[in-house]
Amino acid sequence: MFKKVLIANRAEIARRIIRTCEKLGIETVAVYSEADENSLYVKEATESYCIGKPPVSHSYLNIEAILDVAKKTGAEAIHPGYGLLSENATFAKQVEEAGLIFIGPKSKVIEAMGSKLEARRTMAAVGVPIVQGVNEPIADTDEAAKIAHEIGYPVMLKASAGGGGIGMQLVRDEVELRNAFEGNQKRAQSFFGDGTMFIEKFIADPHHVEVQILADHYGHIIPVFERECSIQRRNQKVVEEAPSPFISQETREKMLDAAVNAAKTIGYTNAGTIEFLVDGAQNFYFLEMNTRLQVEHPVTEEISGLDLVEEQLKIANDEILTISRQDLKKNGHAIEVRIYAEHPVTFFPSPGKITKLVLPTGDGIRHEVAVETGSVVTPFYDPMIAKLIVRAPTRKEACERLIDALSNYIIEGIQTNIPMLLDVVKHEQFKSGVTTTKFVEQYYLPENSTI
Numbered sequence: 001m002f003k004k005v006l007i008a009n010r011a012e013i014a015r016r017i018i019r020t021c022e023k024l025g026i027e028t029v030a031v032y033s034e035a036d037e038n039s040l041y042v043k044e045a046t047e048s049y050c051i052g053k054p055p056v057s058h059s060y061l062n063i064e065a066i067l068d069v070a071k072k073t074g075a076e077a078i079h080p081g082y083g084l085l086s087e088n089a090t091f092a093k094q095v096e097e098a099g100l101i102f103i104g105p106k107s108k109v110i111e112a113m114g115s116k117l118e119a120r121r122t123m124a125a126v127g128v129p130i131v132q133g134v135n136e137p138i139a140d141t142d143e144a145a146k147i148a149h150e151i152g153y154p155v156m157l158k159a160s161a162g163g164g165g166i167g168m169q170l171v172r173d174e175v176e177l178r179n180a181f182e183g184n185q186k187r188a189q190s191f192f193g194d195g196t197m198f199i200e201k202f203i204a205d206p207h208h209v210e211v212q213i214l215a216d217h218y219g220h221i222i223p224v225f226e227r228e229c230s231i232q233r234r235n236q237k238v239v240e241e242a243p244s245p246f247i248s249q250e251t252r253e254k255m256l257d258a259a260v261n262a263a264k265t266i267g268y269t270n271a272g273t274i275e276f277l278v279d280g281a282q283n284f285y286f287l288e289m290n291t292r293l294q295v296e297h298p299v300t301e302e303i304s305g306l307d308l309v310e311e312q313l314k315i316a317n318d319e320i321l322t323i324s325r326q327d328l329k330k331n332g333h334a335i336e337v338r339i340y341a342e343h344p345v346t347f348f349p350s351p352g353k354i355t356k357l358v359l360p361t362g363d364g365i366r367h368e369v370a371v372e373t374g375s376v377v378t379p380f381y382d383p384m385i386a387k388l389i390v391r392a393p394t395r396k397e398a399c400e401r402l403i404d405a406l407s408n409y410i411i412e413g414i415q416t417n418i419p420m421l422l423d424v425v426k427h428e429q430f431k432s433g434v435t436t437t438k439f440v441e442q443y444y445l446p447e448n449s450t451i
Helices: 011-023 040-044 063-073 089-097 107-114 116-125 141-151 174-192 249-266 297-304 308-316 395-407 418-426 428-432 439-443
Strands: 004-007 027-033 047-052 077-079 155-159 169-171 197-201 207-215 221-233 236-242 270-278 284-290 333-340 356-358 365-369 384-392 410-412
Touching: 004 011, 004 063, 011 027, 011 040, 011 308, 011 365, 011 384, 027 040, 027 063, 047 063, 063 089, 077 308, 089 107, 107 116, 107 249, 116 197, 116 249, 116 284, 141 155, 141 174, 141 197, 155 174, 169 174, 174 197, 207 249, 207 284, 207 308, 221 249, 221 297, 221 439, 236 297, 236 418, 249 270, 249 284, 270 308, 297 308, 297 333, 297 365, 297 384, 333 395, 333 418, 384 395, 395 418, 395 428, 418 428, 428 439
Parallel strands: 004 027, 004 077, 027 047
Antiparallel strands: 155 169, 155 197, 207 221, 207 270, 221 236, 236 333, 270 284, 333 384, 356 410, 365 384
């Protein structure tokens, strides 16, 4: 096993990786910006090095600075966490060229799956269901209008590169399409350096269900169940759970098979996620592949008993998977909520100093937290500051445990979305287990919210 791993990330995911490395006897190297100097993960790593000023372009996206630290410290491998450089093919390639191990798939796989168009073509070629649409770039507004007319409105206008909803927009007619095309194209070019656009048929009120996979370098691929991630705000997940309470066992098996087939086709290795949209009739369609660990990986760990970071490290160290699909047994139900430093209704960030933090305790309660009392939440980074995960024998019991934990979660000095999360978990629609990606829009936008 590696003796020393550099973590090219920050906050709670850096702490999460450090925890597993310590369990395996691996030394860790943390990198941090000037704004994160007093962060918990910086104190907990074996070694820590400042790599630049607070903006991510000067620090966490500074590939040269990160590789310099890796070389200086003798790190053998780099774990990218999620977000930031985790799905940056250029970074992965430079790590490989530096003679280091990138704890994730090969750079060529990241590049292929980083293009939604390339991913659509690949999945369609092996029979994985995809949403009706085009598999080639759209040249201009006129071509977009022609294609949308052929598919039939409403349609989703999408950027091929990147994620997080940037460059993506629902359009209901040609006027909306012509008004939206160039603006979304420019946004995609600005954020990702790639303005390539395409169009898909709009699926009304879909569920967002994803399959966790592990794949070693010897052709062994296992799906580690699925996660329901339909509750989202601004195309970012807020509540995730495993297993999905919506899909049938028949749909589940078909979806797991499709995910394994997709990973095998592209020669995938390490941990990854195949994301699907599922309609009301349980037809599912490939959405995208995330070539990294997911924010919501703890719910999968809780029901499977696996340490996914440990599995990542072993695969990167060229070890064979010692578990099979048949070995995996679901243990209860797990739910994760993301705690953001933001207004619970407008979702505006709420930076500031945390004057008091008290975490709830008890059976089946897990925390992945980036802050403590006295921590300062800066405006430079994503406002997620913690994740609360609960597990119980049944979904009903997990919901009850989550309500109790959220009710006893104390955080003062900043606003958080805990009031919204508590309301969501108490909501009858959530309790039913049938929530779509329109849930937040329907109940929690400012004009609809009762919080």
